[in-house]
Amino acid sequence: MKLVVGLGNPGERYADTRHNIGFMVAARVASRAGIAIKRQGYQGLYGVGRLVGEEAAILLPQTFMNRSGASVAPACQSLGVSPGDLIVVHDEIDLPYGCLRIKVGGGHGGHNGLRSITDALGHGDFIRMRLGVGRPPAGGDVSGHVLSRFASAERAQLETYLDVAADALEFLLQRGANEAMNTYNNRELLA
Numbered sequence: 001m002k003l004v005v006g007l008g009n010p011g012e013r014y015a016d017t018r019h020n021i022g023f024m025v026a027a028r029v030a031s032r033a034g035i036a037i038k039r040q041g042y043q044g045l046y047g048v049g050r051l052v053g054e055e056a057a058i059l060l061p062q063t064f065m066n067r068s069g070a071s072v073a074p075a076c077q078s079l080g081v082s083p084g085d086l087i088v089v090h091d092e093i094d095l096p097y098g099c100l101r102i103k104v105g106g107g108h109g110g111h112n113g114l115r116s117i118t119d120a121l122g123h124g125d126f127i128r129m130r131l132g133v134g135r136p137p138a139g140g141d142v143s144g145h146v147l148s149r150f151a152s153a154e155r156a157q158l159e160t161y162l163d164v165a166a167d168a169l170e171f172l173l174q175r176g177a178n179e180a181m182n183t184y185n186n187r188e189l190l191a
Contacts, residue, residue: 001055001056001057001079001080001081001085002051002054002055002056002057002081002085002086002087002173003056003057003058003059003072003075003076003079003081003085003086003087004026004029004051004056004057004058004059004087004089004169004173005022005026005058005059005060005061005068005071005072005075005086005087005088005089005117006022006023006024006025006026006027006058006059006060006089006090007019007022007023007061007065007068007088007089007090007091007113008020008021008022008023008024008060008061008065009064009065009147010060010062010063010064014147016149016150017146017147017148017149017150018091018133018145018146018147018148018149018150019065019091019133019146019147020091021089021090021091021131021133021162021165022088022089022090022091022113022131023060024162025089025129025131025162025165025166025169026058026059026060026089026169027058027060028162028163028165028166029051029058029166029169029170030047030049030058032166032170033049033050033051033052034049035047035048035049035051035056035058037058037060041075042059042061042071042072042074042075042078043061043062043063043070043071043074044059044060044061044062044063044071044075045059045060045062046058046059046060046075051170051173052170052173052174053174054173054174056173057075057079057081059071059072059075065112065113065116066112066113066116067116068113068114068116068117069116069117069118069119069120069121070116070120072086072088072117072120072121073117073120073121076121083121083123083125083126084104084125084126084127086126086127087126087127087128087129087169087172087173088113088114088117088126088127088128088129089128089129089131089165089169090111090113090114090128090129090130090131091111091131091133091146092109092111092130092131092132092133093133093134093135093136093142093145093146094109094132094135095130095131095132095133095134096132096134097132097133097134097154097161098132098157098161098189098190099132099189100129100130100131100132100164100165100168100184100185100189101129101130101132101181101184101185102127102128102129102130102168102172102177102180102181102184102185103127103128103130103181104125104126104127104128104177104181105124105125105126106124106128107124108124114128127172127177129165129168129169129172131161131165133145133146157190160189160190161189161190164189164190165189168180168183168184171183171184
């Protein structure tokens with residue numbers, strides 16, 4: 001069983017913000033696969049089905065970003081998901097908008113959602129799909145930046161970005177992390 005976790009914050013207030021790009025990509029992949037994310041459990045919303053031939057659950061924690069581990073850890077335990085079968089999709093301010101990186105393991109890099117998951121699991125040995133949302137202007141408020149909506153130029157490319165990220169996630173599930181990193185890391189996605 002694979003577990004794809006899209007990180008974000010629940011509620012309309014946060015629906016179209018940079019911090020919720022993980023929710024957006026996970027929901028897009030679920031929609032493509034015909035998986036309804038309607039079940040309530042693990043302090044989140046989830047759906048179970050087949051993603052590109054793999055049995056998978058897609059989870060959107062409803063705990064708010066900083067408490068994502070309270071949702072992810074019980075889901076992993078209940079579903080019997082091993083670290084290599086957990087994929088966390090999240091926003092990343094250290095990457096420019098439109099850029100994605102796939103990474104296996106590592107620290108939280110200051111991302112509170114990843115910190116919470118790592119603390120709850122007791123390790124950071126899972127796969128991450130980092131989706132660039134850029135940094136605020138020099139001296140700008142990081143929290144305000146990630147909780148803000150995309151700028152109009154970004155919104156014009158958002159559908160393409162979400163589609164390419166969903167493609168990358170499906171490729172990752174089919175071909176594994178190493179091939180996905182070789183194919184998608186350091187590639188211009190919005191060219």
